[in-house]
Amino acid sequence: MMRRPALAVLFACAIWFSGHEYVQLVRDSLALLPLRYEERRERVLGGDYVVMQRLASEIPRDASVTIVLRRPRDIDRGIFLNYYLYPRATHFTEPSRCGAGFPTCPPGGRLESLPHTMTRTGVIVLVDGSDMRVISR
Amino acid sequence: MTGLVIALLWFPLLGAAFSRLAGRTSWFLAGAGANALALFVAGVLHIPLKPVIAVLGLSAIAVMAMTPSSGARVPRASEVRSALPLWITAFVLLIGAVITPLNDYDGRAFWMLKAKAIAHEQRIDGPFFQLQSTHSPRNQYPLLAPLDAATVMMFARDGDDRHARALFAMFAIALAFEVRRRFAEWFSPSTAVWLATLLLWIPQIETAGGGARSAGADVPLAAFVGCAFFELIEARAPLRLGLWLACLVLTKNEGVPFALVFLAAGVFVFRRRIIAAAIPLAIAIAAQFAWRARIAPTDEQDFLGQLPGLPQHIGRIGEVLREFLPRFGFLWIAVAVAIAVLVVKRAWRPLVFGLVAILPMLTLYTLAYVVTDWTIAELVRVTATRLLSHFVAPALFLIAAALHVTQSKRWGEISEPSPARS
Numbered sequence: 001m002m003r004r005p006a007l008a009v010l011f012a013c014a015i016w017f018s019g020h021e022y023v024q025l026v027r028d029s030l031a032l033l034p035l036r037y038e039e040r041r042e043r044v045l046g047g048d049y050v051v052m053q054r055l056a057s058e059i060p061r062d063a064s065v066t067i068v069l070r071r072p073r074d075i076d077r078g079i080f081l082n083y084y085l086y087p088r089a090t091h092f093t094e095p096s097r098c099g100a101g102f103p104t105c106p107p108g109g110r111l112e113s114l115p116h117t118m119t120r121t122g123v124i125v126l127v128d129g130s131d132m133r134v135i136s137r
Numbered sequence: 138m139t140g141l142v143i144a145l146l147w148f149p150l151l152g153a154a155f156s157r158l159a160g161r162t163s164w165f166l167a168g169a170g171a172n173a174l175a176l177f178v179a180g181v182l183h184i185p186l187k188p189v190i191a192v193l194g195l196s197a198i199a200v201m202a203m204t205p206s207s208g209a210r211v212p213r214a215s216e217v218r219s220a221l222p223l224w225i226t227a228f229v230l231l232i233g234a235v236i237t238p239l240n241d242y243d244g245r246a247f248w249m250l251k252a253k254a255i256a257h258e259q260r261i262d263g264p265f266f267q268l269q270s271t272h273s274p275r276n277q278y279p280l281l282a283p284l285d286a287a288t289v290m291m292f293a294r295d296g297d298d299r300h301a302r303a304l305f306a307m308f309a310i311a312l313a314f315e316v317r318r319r320f321a322e323w324f325s326p327s328t329a330v331w332l333a334t335l336l337l338w339i340p341q342i343e344t345a346g347g348g349a350r351s352a353g354a355d356v357p358l359a360a361f362v363g364c365a366f367f368e369l370i371e372a373r374a375p376l377r378l379g380l381w382l383a384c385l386v387l388t389k390n391e392g393v394p395f396a397l398v399f400l401a402a403g404v405f406v407f408r409r410r411i412i413a414a415a416i417p418l419a420i421a422i423a424a425q426f427a428w429r430a431r432i433a434p435t436d437e438q439d440f441l442g443q444l445p446g447l448p449q450h451i452g453r454i455g456e457v458l459r460e461f462l463p464r465f466g467f468l469w470i471a472v473a474v475a476i477a478v479l480v481v482k483r484a485w486r487p488l489v490f491g492l493v494a495i496l497p498m499l500t501l502y503t504l505a506y507v508v509t510d511w512t513i514a515e516l517v518r519v520t521a522t523r524l525l526s527h528f529v530a531p532a533l534f535l536i537a538a539a540l541h542v543t544q545s546k547r548w549g550e551i552s553e554p555s556p557a558r559s
Contacts, residue, residue, distance in 0.1 A: 002540070003328060003540045003541075006471075006540060007328070007331045007332075007335075007540070010331075010335055010467070010468075010471055010536070011331065011334075011335060011338070013467035013468075014335055014338035014339060014467070015338065017340045017466070017467065018338045018339070018340050018343045021340070021343055021344065021345075022226075022229060022338075022343070025229065025230075025233040025237070025350075026229060026233065028233070028236075028237055029232060029233045029236040029237060032236050032237060033236055037238070037299055040236070040237070040238050041238040044237060044238045044240050045238065045240055067272075076242075079245075079246045079272075079274065080245060080246070082250070082271060082272050083245045083246065083249070083250050085271075086250060086253050086254070086257075086271055086296075087253070087254075087257050087270075087271070087296070088271070089270040089271060090270075090271050090272050091272055092272055
């Protein structure tokens with residue numbers, strides 16, 4: 001006798017907490033369906049993704065890429081850039097934290113001198129907030 | 138669409154073959170587990186992955202052709218109609234996952250990057266895992282989910298993450314259908330349908346951040362926890378339990394203690410037959426050790442190394458509980474009520490099974506928060522819902538047992554649960 005009311009209460013809670021997520025999923029799916037997959041990504045992932053894709057199209061697939069993080073908080077963007085640049089060889093450098101596990105550092109941690117101190121040949125990409133750009137080839 | 142087709146054909150094919158040999162179980166989950174387990178062991182032994190995939194496929198076809206059906210069949214229209222809420226929810230979730238692009242953090246930063254690397258290098262200890270090419274955060278994370286995703290990418294001949302979108306959603310959907318099948322046997326068909334549907338509506342499972350629409354390994358772990366738990370209750374097929382225990386080890390680091398807890402519980406359930414479950418588990422653990430010894434060290438937190446510091450940090454338990462408990466949500470209120478009902482009605486057997494599957498690991502997770510170097514509030518905020526999702530199948534089982542407490546009580550008197558009366 002108590003089964004149906006109990007299940008109804010559980011479902012009411014589930015709909016209360018997840019109903020809007022499912023409605024949003026259906027809405028998003030219908031809105032995205034007519035678009036090409038790349039366009040869907042641009043719409044869902046936003047400006048950072050567009051910039052990362054532009055960088056990926058600029059950098060040859062066999063290039064070695066140094067991702068320079070302007071500030072520690074740029075690490076998340078760096079991580080995603082690392083993901084979208086795959087299979088390019090990448091490594092991170094963060095001038096403000098030289099010696100803390102970052103192999104390529106400019107003297108004194110000065111970003112300006114970085115391109116001249118690179119020991120590896122390849123492309124250097126600076127991640128400075130949402131501004132991500134190639135600074136040296 | 139390629140990924141959807143592969144997810145709905147390849148893994149169920151392998152799982153169906155496994156079911157023919159070891160008894161009826163979730164085709165998708167058994168296939169995903171067997172595929173990754175075979176590829177991982179082959180990778181550790183330096184056997185090329187693509188030939189192993191071909192051998193797996195041929196073996197599955199041979200098994201299907203040469204062994205009698207285990208009784209599984211395509212569901213009848215009336216069965217689909219009676220389970221319409223589940224089918225509709227599963228359809229919306231699966232198609233939604235396929236259409237919408239991957240946008241969760243861990244999925245891209247850790248898991249899918251590994252899948253891309255495996256598909257690209259055709260190895261699990263190549264330059265990527267030696268940190269000689271790409272920056273690889275959490276380098277020693279277990280590889281079950283990435284290996285399955287890499288399999289999909291290899292079939293698609295493309296390392297794009299869109300091909301693996303269906304795969305990850307299918308882990309949750311397959312668990313829901315396995316819950317439905319088991320609960321229909323043990324409790325009642327209608328309770329089974331509604332609780333299985335509820336599983337896909339629980340915020341921890343439904344969410345795009347760490348749930349079924351992400352590319353993380355928490356939902357796969359929850360699925361394998363559920364399957365292992367159901368094998369303990371059924372007490373019939375130790376080999377199937379062994380597959381799930383091996384899968385737990387290869388899915389996430391938390392899977393190792395989970396597997397050991399289930400193995401210990403299995404000793405009481407299966408007695409000497411537990412050896413059949415211990416062998417696949419031992420192979421998975423040994424392969425994991427061998428692989429980790431061969432690749433570059435990881436940057437993840439060493440939880441075991443921090444445990445000796447527990448006495449110094451035990452004062453933080455209050456802060457941990459203050460942060461952790463509010464994350465439990467409505468499902469856990471229902472679980473608390475269910476436990477109370479089972480205690481009052483003295484239905485000890487389902488209560489003990491449920492608590493064995495939940496309490497040890499929940500205690501371990503709580504201790505992990507106590508000894509962490511991170512800010513507790515921040516770590517709980519980021520991880521709590523994902524960790525709680527691991528217990529979804531035992532939690533639903535406790536609720537179902539409380540709703541059918543008369544049947545549940547009979548479990549203490551007979552060796553195996555009898556088929557339910559609806």
